[in-house]
Amino acid sequence: xxxxxxxxxxxxxxxxxxxxxxxxxxxxxxxxxxxxxxxxxxxxxxxxxxxxxxxxxxxxxxxxxxxxxxxxxxxxxxxxxxxxxxxxxxxxxxxxxxxxxxxxxxxxxxxxx
Amino acid sequence: xxxxxxxxxxxxxxxxxxxxxxxxxxxxxxxxxxxxxxxxxxxxxxxxxxxxxxxxxxxxxxxxxxxxxxxxxxxxxxxxxxxxxxxxxxxxxxxxxxxxxxxxxxxxxxxxxxx
Numbered sequence: 001x002x003x004x005x006x007x008x009x010x011x012x013x014x015x016x017x018x019x020x021x022x023x024x025x026x027x028x029x030x031x032x033x034x035x036x037x038x039x040x041x042x043x044x045x046x047x048x049x050x051x052x053x054x055x056x057x058x059x060x061x062x063x064x065x066x067x068x069x070x071x072x073x074x075x076x077x078x079x080x081x082x083x084x085x086x087x088x089x090x091x092x093x094x095x096x097x098x099x100x101x102x103x104x105x106x107x108x109x110x111x112x113x
Numbered sequence: 114x115x116x117x118x119x120x121x122x123x124x125x126x127x128x129x130x131x132x133x134x135x136x137x138x139x140x141x142x143x144x145x146x147x148x149x150x151x152x153x154x155x156x157x158x159x160x161x162x163x164x165x166x167x168x169x170x171x172x173x174x175x176x177x178x179x180x181x182x183x184x185x186x187x188x189x190x191x192x193x194x195x196x197x198x199x200x201x202x203x204x205x206x207x208x209x210x211x212x213x214x215x216x217x218x219x220x221x222x223x224x225x226x227x228x
Contacts, residue, residue: 031214033215035216040220041220042117042202042218042219042221043216043218045215045216045217048214055214056215091156093156100145100147100162100216101147101162102159104156104158106155107156109154
């Protein structure tokens, strides 16, 4: 399978705990994105990497959120001190340089209880 | 501030008929538009796109029409099949503005194709 891979698919955590998600993009894609989708909404942009450089962060990404893409390959998204409002589907996508067509992974469903 | 609007939360059509999904946008900087299809518990799947220099793009049963003056686009599916039942998202980006990496999505339209 050469698509975008996300792990885990589901995560249930207690409020206040830290969680980390992983994304493996399509191998020849140098652009990687994180989006968040809540019930009844479309995906909302969180952050964007070109290779290992994080070039933009949405105002939705509070200081409890941090994303990394070491070596320009896989990426991790960490949420510290989770809150119930963080419950959502977290989607990772990748694209080729200059391509607007982003290809999404299956997402990580986070539930904060 | 909803820059991409899909005003119909749901649409139901009969198998074999045409499905028309609509999308409006407000940001004049948007110049590239995409449609994604999403099944429950899965990520969005890219369907078709169109640049603002065109008014139509076709790929098999899927055709996207763009009316720049009205800031409106539509996705036509002909003929509709039960497997097309999913949520369809319209998305837009501002390529010439240097932010072609970022997609702005509508809220989606749930299409149900009845056998």
